[in-house]
Amino acid sequence: QVQLVESGGDLVQAGGSLRLSCAASGIIRSINAMGWYRQAPGKQRELVAEITPSSSTNYADSAKGRFTISRDNAKKMVYLQMNSLKPEDTAVYYCNADIVPIRPGFSFTSYNYWGQGTQVTVSS
Numbered sequence: 768q769v770q771l772v773e774s775g776g777d778l779v780q781a782g783g784s785l786r787l788s789c790a791a792s793g794i795i796r797s798i799n800a801m802g803w804y805r806q807a808p809g810k811q812r813e814l815v816a817e818i819t820p821s822s823s824t825n826y827a828d829s830a831k832g833r834f835t836i837s838r839d840n841a842k843k844m845v846y847l848q849m850n851s852l853k854p855e856d857t858a859v860y861y862c863n864a865d866i867v868p869i870r871p872g873f874s875f876t877s878y879n880y881w882g883q884g885t886q887v888t889v890s891s
Contacts, residue, residue, distance in 0.1 A: 769793035769880055771862045776885030783889070784850045789862030789882055791843040799865035799877055801838055801845040805858035805887075812861065816847060829855075852889045859884040 775787040791798060802817030816826045816836035824836055835848040845862060862882035867875055 769795060769866050769868050771864055771880050771882035773860065773862045773882040773885040776860060776887045778888045778890065779852055781852060781854055781889055781891050783852050785852065785887060787847040787860055787885060789845045791864060791866060794869045795843060796867040796869045798843060801864040803836060803847045804861045804863055806861070807858040818845065854889045854891045856887060857889050858887060860887050
């Protein structure tokens with residue numbers, strides 16, 4: 768069973784920093800794109816940043832210049848370094864990944880997985 772588990776969410780003051788981590792576990796053949804999304808109360812889930820296996824990145828405008836996404840392919844992990852945090856960054860942050868699990872029949876089908884979320888709260 769493939770799982771994504773996030774960690775690192777916390778309560779932090781405006782201007783502070785946090786580093787989120789997400790670990791993929793299970794019987795995995797390969798991991799394609801990985802990303803971070805967030806959902807604030809009463810709002811839709813939105814993309815924060817995403818990264819390809821070759822570490823090409825894409826950021827939401829709100830994250831550019833403040834957040835950095837990275838990954839460790841050997842450890843099957845993705846990170847989000849968040850600096851200069853603002854109260855409007857308060858949300859549940861979710862890890863997302865396209866993963867090819869090892870299954871009988873030599874399948875290379877990719878499936879999309881979500882983590883359970885980690886709460887980030889930025890106080891003013």
